[in-house]
Amino acid sequence: MTATLHRLDRKLANTPPASAKTKGKPLISLKGVGLTFGSNEVLRDIDVEIGEGEFVCVIGPSGCGKTTLLRILSGLIQASRGTVSYRGKEQREPASDIAIVFQDYANALLPWRTASQNVSLALEAAGMPRAERRDRIAELLSKVGLSKHADKFPSEMSGGMQQRLQIARCLAQNPSVILMDEPFGALDAMTRQKLQDEILSIVSESNVTAFFVTHDLEEAIYLGDRVIALEPNPGRIAELIDVPLARPRNQLTTREEPEFLALRRKLFDFVLRYE
Amino acid sequence: MTSRANLAWLLASLLVTIAVVFFWQWIANTGYVSRVFLPGPDRAFAALMRDYNSGKLFTEMGETVLRMVVGWLVASIVGIALGAAIGISPLARTWIAPTLELIRPLPASAIAPVAIVFLGMTDNMILLLVAFGSVWPMLLTTIHGFSNVHPRLDEVARVMRLNTFERVYKIALPAAMPDILGGLRLGLTIALILAVVGEMITVQGGLGSRILLAARAFRAPDIFAGVIMLGLIGLVTNVALTALERRLLRWQPAPAH
Numbered sequence: 001m002t003a004t005l006h007r008l009d010r011k012l013a014n015t016p017p018a019s020a021k022t023k024g025k026p027l028i029s030l031k032g033v034g035l036t037f038g039s040n041e042v043l044r045d046i047d048v049e050i051g052e053g054e055f056v057c058v059i060g061p062s063g064c065g066k067t068t069l070l071r072i073l074s075g076l077i078q079a080s081r082g083t084v085s086y087r088g089k090e091q092r093e094p095a096s097d098i099a100i101v102f103q104d105y106a107n108a109l110l111p112w113r114t115a116s117q118n119v120s121l122a123l124e125a126a127g128m129p130r131a132e133r134r135d136r137i138a139e140l141l142s143k144v145g146l147s148k149h150a151d152k153f154p155s156e157m158s159g160g161m162q163q164r165l166q167i168a169r170c171l172a173q174n175p176s177v178i179l180m181d182e183p184f185g186a187l188d189a190m191t192r193q194k195l196q197d198e199i200l201s202i203v204s205e206s207n208v209t210a211f212f213v214t215h216d217l218e219e220a221i222y223l224g225d226r227v228i229a230l231e232p233n234p235g236r237i238a239e240l241i242d243v244p245l246a247r248p249r250n251q252l253t254t255r256e257e258p259e260f261l262a263l264r265r266k267l268f269d270f271v272l273r274y275e
Numbered sequence: 276m277t278s279r280a281n282l283a284w285l286l287a288s289l290l291v292t293i294a295v296v297f298f299w300q301w302i303a304n305t306g307y308v309s310r311v312f313l314p315g316p317d318r319a320f321a322a323l324m325r326d327y328n329s330g331k332l333f334t335e336m337g338e339t340v341l342r343m344v345v346g347w348l349v350a351s352i353v354g355i356a357l358g359a360a361i362g363i364s365p366l367a368r369t370w371i372a373p374t375l376e377l378i379r380p381l382p383a384s385a386i387a388p389v390a391i392v393f394l395g396m397t398d399n400m401i402l403l404l405v406a407f408g409s410v411w412p413m414l415l416t417t418i419h420g421f422s423n424v425h426p427r428l429d430e431v432a433r434v435m436r437l438n439t440f441e442r443v444y445k446i447a448l449p450a451a452m453p454d455i456l457g458g459l460r461l462g463l464t465i466a467l468i469l470a471v472v473g474e475m476i477t478v479q480g481g482l483g484s485r486i487l488l489a490a491r492a493f494r495a496p497d498i499f500a501g502v503i504m505l506g507l508i509g510l511v512t513n514v515a516l517t518a519l520e521r522r523l524l525r526w527q528p529a530p531a532h
Contacts, residue, residue: 076430094434107427112449112526121445125435155528
């Protein structure tokens with residue numbers, strides 16, 4: 001069934017077939033990765049390579065194991081089968097230069113620390129001396145537009161501000177890879193669009209590799225170089241889709257391009273199959 | 276809430292206190308209860324002033340407060356340290372928790388004879404009694420606080436590769452702080468009770484001994500003066516702890532009214 005659908009999809013998107021390989025040497029590579037919890041098979045045969053500086057988005061209906069895949073990449077949980085390698089080495093535990101932006105920012109931030117102290121946590125963990133921290137914190141907070149709120153506690157900040165703060169804390173890890181788990185899912189539409197553009201400029205500035213899980217199909221197309229579509233029961237890669245849209249992207253013009261609309265149509269059809 | 280409204284509430288509660296004192300005076304004046312057993316506020320206050328002028332009042336109060344605070348501090352350190360160890364380690368929880376559950380329900384006053392056997396009628400015996408009795412709320416709230424740290428924070432700690440000490444000191448301890456402060460407050464109340472009980476048993480000075488001796492001599496105003504001082508100690512320590520709590524938990528959003 002999937003084979004026919006793939007052919008159909010390709011025609012629709014009018015793009016060359018995407019492959020699991022990336023140009024050049026992969027930064028992260030997954031080979032035959034699977035995960036089973038008791039009798040429940042969550043992921044099966046995940047093969048994908050992610051290149052340095054690439055922006056990869058993951059979509060799929062709920063229960064397809066998107067978040068689980070992100071956790072395996074981070075080293076927070078271990079795959080039951082297959083190998084996950086990061087920079088050519090097997091990924092067994094979290095690496096200091098892989099940061100995660102969690103969806104539930106309210107739980108991920110330390111509520112007893114102010115904005116600047118929250119950013120400081122990552123610097124303290126990296127062993128940066130106190131004297132150097134102050135400037136770095138100011139720089140990071142200004143990057144996410146929170147300079148004026150440095151001394152506020154998370155409970156005094158809006159959802160968007162809290163998520164910005166979490167992003168600043170991740171950047172403090174000086175990451176090579178940022179894993180994002182539906183980071184903007186709980187935010188209102190305007191804030192979400194703003195943060196999408198901010199994350200794009202941060203990523204392109206620092207040549208970070210991004211792995212972005214979302215249930216918002218347009219968001220996946222808007223942000224990604226490539227979109228991984230997962231199908232559920234068990235979670236498998238249904239398709240890898242290249243996004244041939246030019247950068248820098250623009251909330252109005254990019255979203256009006258025919259390629260964008262074609263991809264959007266294709267992904268909607270894909271997800272609707274599982275509703 | 277505005278400060279003006281706060282002031283109004285404070286005045287109202289003061290009025291209630293004054294009303295109670297007047298009621299007490301009225302009861303005493305009517306003579307329904309013998310003057311031997313129930314002095315009015317006037318005589319209790321006179322006893323207070325007499326001891327204040329002789330300097331005895333603050334010596335006695337100081338002794339009791341010292342026992343309460345030292346015993347409580349020892350209990351806090353032991354309770355928080357042990358609670359943290361048990362709270363972060365599932366292994367410790369399975370090994371130590373059953374024993375603790377066995378000891379915990381023992382009434383602290385039942386420990387007194389045992390403590391007397393080992394330490395005699397001494398200051399240290401009172402401290403042991405105070406520490407033993409007040410350690411439980413600290414221990415249990417710390418265990419609870421530590422084992423209820425949100426799993427997301429655990430993941431944050433792992434992603435940042437914090438070591439065990441940093442995880443305890445930077446994540447678990449502050450996360451458990453609201454619980455621990457509740458335990459400290461409960462423990463302090465128990466510490467005051469047991470300091471007085473210990474003083475009554477050993478008669479080693481302090482407000483407990485004073486009340487006991489006054490009762491034996493039928494000096495009712497002295498008993499009431501002692502009780503008033505105990506009430507004041509309770510009030511002041513509670514206000515101090517509330518201030519500490521406000522300071523340590525200022526990150527918490529204000530509760531909705």
